[in-house]
Amino acid sequence: MAKKKEGAVKSRKAATGRMEGPSGKKRRVAGRKKNVLITGVTGTVGSRLAEALYYDKNVGVIIGVALGAKPYYFNQFDTSRFRYKNLNILKQRDLTNLFLAGDFKEARINTVVHLAFLNRIVSGSREKKSFNMLNVEGTRNLLEKCIESGSVKKFIFKSSDVVYKIRPHNPIYLDENADLNFDTDVDPWIKDRVDADMICQSKLDNRKVNIVILRFSNIIGRMVSSQMNAFFDSPVNFRALGFNPLINLIHMEDVIQAIQLAIHKNVKGVFNIAGADTAPISTFAEINRSRMVSLPEPLLKPANTLLRALGLTRYYYSVDADRLKYSVLLDTRKAQKMLGFRPRSHVYFERGVA
Amino acid sequence: MKQKARQRVRAILKMLAPEDYERLEELKINDLGFGYDPFGLELESAMLAYIAGKIVYKSWFRVESHGVENVPLAGPVLITPNHSGVLPIDAMMIGVDVVAKMERPRAMRAVVDNFAGLFPFVNTACYRCGGIIGARRNFEELLKQGEMVMVFPEGHKGTGKKFSDRYRLRRFNVGFMELSLVHKAPIVPTAVIGAEEQYPYMFDLKPVARALNFPYLPITPLMALFGPLGMIPLPTKYTIYYGEPFHFYRDYPPDTVKDPEIIYGLVDTVKRRVQELIDAGLRERKGVFGFSLLPFKALLGRVGGEAPAGEEEDRKQIQERAGA
Structure with missing residues (x-):
């Protein structure tokens, strides 16, 4: 046992020794540096995260992965610290090549942040299937590759509060152990998220990789493809007559803060992450100065379908049917305690500040 | 409520009921920044509900109360009254009474049955006026925040009691006792006299109730005779008795919750005390309507x-x- 312990210390010293530095203290800091792979780096969260990590002193190399050519805004980054890869994580061969590539090995990637998720609402069954393949199978493939690699020590998955089952008698704060939405008739948009979350959860006790699942409340910000963002962007908001649930909105800066904390802190498990602003949905509509019309519940779906057909909204009612009636607030005590997460920013709308 | 509407409500209340307004201003809520607490309570909505309730309290049910000094002025506390009368008017009257009579008014947080959350308007009204849907976690959260929580240990079985069963307590749920021990909250046994006769309940339309997700659908003779007008409760005389609080947590540590025998024993003690208060109240009252028939x-x-x-x-x- 003693020999084993010694060995562990030696190897740790060897690892820190790789990073050169005049003092032992500096070496330790350098040893803690995270080299991060971000999937879905071209998305709003991905690009903001890449930028934040680029200026983070405790982060070494960043590899950004997404489908398509390298966007112009990554050209400002030094290629010795940030590298972009165009690949499809759904394809096994692409994934294998990524993990075998010289870049990946040279960068000593030890942390993977999985943000690649298709958020667009689709109607055709073929499209639904392909989205499911990327969202669910892509997550599974990536996670398995990370575990196989041996070098990846942390896998962070960005999930959301849509995975929770919404009921009128839910407690006001849902903790990480609250029931997930396994309903068979649930919209595929939610189903994909629940399935991907479950895949990550099923590997939580893995000893090689610390898996962190971050379940965010509604993200509000420019160009963010979230349901509530689409809701407040619409010229007219419909809500269920007689209901005015409390919702929580989270600012993009707090999303980035939470992911950075998850990267640096020695944690694993599921964490709820909520923002600083909680109020009834009508209050946010008032701040946003948007027109809010209350309709009896059976009329909400046809009204939303009409607005979508006219191209006036990106909001998709079927996903949020229960959310427009019952409050869903996240219990963030675990994240506060273990991650040290505290929301710092208030959301702002185009037409007003919360 | 919009900001302007809030200001208007306050201005009107200040003008029409200055004394009540002064008392209501003393109420404190755990404001999240937009005028709502985490459970959706809004002070201005609660103020409006209080004023409306006070009219009914004074003019319709002519409520009298005894022993309000037994309700602690601060810290977590559980009020455990008998429940009756088809609609939870008894909860409303107790809520008004504690604000009106206590030395320092406290907001009453009533634990409401799950089914109330299903219905439009009822759901919102319940949350805005301080009600909470009966999830155990909500209950715990409120006690942690040091709130005064009213829980009806009989549950909806109490309001669904038939007229012939009036003032006979149903089986008490035990959850409140467990939470009282864990969160060191005193229990104030409370009796409400008068509510059990406000709707003389004849029979239950069970199939319709089931279809509508209601726990019961009572039919009263007044409803049969006058239709929707029969929904107006009879102007019975309400009397509320607050007993001396039980501090079980002083003798029983939180671990006691693991021993169901002790818990059931303590619950029985509370039930017996509520029944005693009811019996004493019935002996003292002059009649159902406040005068002798x-x-x-x-x-x-x-x-x-x-x-x-x-x-x-x-x-x-x-x-x-x-x-x-």
């Missing part, structure tokens, strides 16, 4: 008709008088 009953008896269904005590008294 004896002359009318005696008159009916003389012409050969049966005395109207009322309290057993009244009937006994009539018999005693007849015997004398």
Whole structure:
């Protein structure tokens, strides 16, 4: 046992020794540096995260992965610290090549942040299937590759509060152990998220990789493809007559803060992450100065379908049917305690500040 | 409520009921920054509900209360009254009473049955006025915040009681006792006299209730006779008795929750005390409507008709008088 312990210390010293530095203290800091792979780096969260990590002193190399050519805004980054890869994580061969590539090995990637998720609402069954393949199978493939690699020590998955089952008698704060939405008739948009979350959860006790699942409340910000963002962007908001649930909105800066904390802190498990602003949905509509019309519940779906057909909204009612009636607030005590997460920013709308 | 509407509500209340407004201003809520607490309570909505409730409290049910000094002025506390009367008007009257009579008014947080959350308007009204849907976690959260929580240990079985079962307590749920021990909250046994006669409940339309997700759908003679007008409760005289608080947590550590036998014993102690308060209240009251119906009953008896269904005590008294 003693020999084993010694060995562990030696190897740790060897690892820190790789990073050169005049003092032992500096070496330790350098040893803690995270080299991060971000999937879905071209998305709003991905690009903001890449930028934040680029200026983070405790982060070494960043590899950004997404489908398509390298966007112009990554050209400002030094290629010795940030590298972009165009690949499809759904394809096994692409994934294998990524993990075998010289870049990946040279960068000593030890942390993977999985943000690649298709958020667009689709109607055709073929499209639904392909989205499911990327969202669910892509997550599974990536996670398995990370575990196989041996070098990846942390896998962070960005999930959301849509995975929770919404009921009128839910407690006001849902903790990480609250029931997930396994309903068979649930919209595929939610189903994909629940399935991907479950895949990550099923590997939580893995000893090689610390898996962190971050379940965010509604993200509000420019160009963010979230349901509530689409809701407040619409010229007219419909809500269920007689209901005015409390919702929580989270600012993009707090999303980035939470992911950075998850990267640096020695944690694993599921964490709820909520923002600083909680109020009834009508209050946010008032701040946003948007027109809010209350309709009896059976009329909400046809009204939303009409607005979508006219191209006036990106909001998709079927996903949020229960959310427009019952409050869903996240219990963030675990994240506060273990991650040290505290929301710092208030959301702002185009037409007003919360 | 919009900001302007809030200001208007406050201005109107200040003008129409300055004394009440002054008391209501003393209420504190755990404001999240937009005028709502995490459970959706909004002070201005609660103020409006209080004023509306106070009118009913004073003019319709002519509520009297005794022992309000037994309710602690601060810290977590559980109020455990008997429940009755088809609609939870008793909860409303207790809520108004504690704000009106306590030395320092406190907001009453009533634990509401799950089914209330399903219905439009009821859901929102319940949350805005301080109600919470009966999830255990909500209950715990409120006690942690040091709130005064009203819980009806009989549950909806209490409001669904038939007229013939009035003032007979149903089985008490035990959850409140566990939370009281864990969160060191005193329990104030409370009795409400008068609510059990406000809707004389004849029978339950169970199939319709099931279809509508209601726990019961009571039909009263007044509803049968007057239709929707029969929904107006009878103007019975309410009397509320607050007993001395139980501090079980002083003798029983939180671990006691693992011993169901002790918990059931403690719950029985509370139940017995509530029943005692009810019995004492029934003995003291002058009549269902606050005055004696004896002359009318005696008159009916003389012409050969049966005395109207009322309290057993009244009937006994009539018999005693007849015997004398």
